Amino acid sequence: MIDFKDVSKVYENGSVALSHVSLHIGKGEFVFVVGASGAGKSTFIKMLSHEELPSQGSVFVDGIEVNKLPKSRVPYLRRKMGIVFQDFRLLPNKTAAENVAFAMEVIESPRKVIKERVRTVLDLVGLLSKADDLPQNLSGGEQQRVAIARAIVNRPLLLIADEPTGNLDPDTSKDIMETFKKINHMGTTVLMVTHDKQMVDLMNKRVIEIVDGKIARDEQKGGYGDED
Numbered sequence: 001m002i003d004f005k006d007v008s009k010v011y012e013n014g015s016v017a018l019s020h021v022s023l024h025i026g027k028g029e030f031v032f033v034v035g036a037s038g039a040g041k042s043t044f045i046k047m048l049s050h051e052e053l054p055s056q057g058s059v060f061v062d063g064i065e066v067n068k069l070p071k072s073r074v075p076y077l078r079r080k081m082g083i084v085f086q087d088f089r090l091l092p093n094k095t096a097a098e099n100v101a102f103a104m105e106v107i108e109s110p111r112k113v114i115k116e117r118v119r120t121v122l123d124l125v126g127l128l129s130k131a132d133d134l135p136q137n138l139s140g141g142e143q144q145r146v147a148i149a150r151a152i153v154n155r156p157l158l159l160i161a162d163e164p165t166g167n168l169d170p171d172t173s174k175d176i177m178e179t180f181k182k183i184n185h186m187g188t189t190v191l192m193v194t195h196d197k198q199m200v201d202l203m204n205k206r207v208i209e210i211v212d213g214k215i216a217r218d219e220q221k222g223g224y225g226d227e228d
């Protein structure tokens with residue numbers, strides 16, 4: 001699903017964000033990416049969506065060599081992934097259902113399919129009863145559920161989450177994590193950047209730790225580690 005082959009990233013100002021990273025993530029895995037602030041986690045994720053390109057090495061997603069992809073094919077690559085952010089990023093003047101539907105409208109899905117699929121994913125994340133509510137009338141956890149529904153509505157192979165529980169309390173975070181687990185069990189590969197030690201320790205999944213742009217640890221059924 002994901003392959004990094006000796007990937008380094010040096011930004012224009014000389015910051016070394018990734019240094020000789022090689023790894024493989026298989027289809028259907030659930031992987032946490034942890035590490036201190038500035039370690040290179042966001043850069044790692046940006047390599048997958050072609051938001052940043054490596055200075056050296058190759059990045060493969062579902063057989064596509066991302067670093068060689070022409071700009072015109074980037075939307076095709078991005079359709080393979082759904083992304084969830086810490087700050088939800090919902091459209092404030094659209095309801096929960098409309099926010100989710102929007103992700104299908106932009107790829108011109110037929111209206112009937114949109115209607116059915118939006119209901120299915122809102123049901124999956126447990127928010128069908130709030131389909132017609134605006135984000136401002138939803139709790140943080142509910143807003144994040146809408147964001148997750150939006151990220152999966154086009155059935156991506158890969159779900160990327162960048163600090164998805166960063167703004168949520170521990171109980172809500174636990175519920176959100178259960179939702180990711182459910183989506184993973186349905187076959188979607190999940191890659192999650194987090195500082196949430198409690199969640200990583202609880203989930204008992206693969207943990208990749210980045211320190212100063214290098215993979216310092218790659219452990220199956222790992223914990224968060226010592227640093228905070």
Ligand SMILES: Nc1ncnc2c1ncn2[C@@H]1O[C@H](COP(=O)(O)OP(=O)(O)OP(=O)(O)O)[C@@H](O)[C@H]1O
Binds near residue numbers: 012013036039041042
């Ligand atoms: N656009 C950029 N231009 C220059 N340097 C950058 C850029 N983006 C990141 N960096 C640098 O690259 C290094 C890795 O940054 P990155 O954002 O990937 O870390 P991170 O682990 O995601 O941090 P955080 O947990 O704080 O989000 C840092 O030294 C950062 O200052």
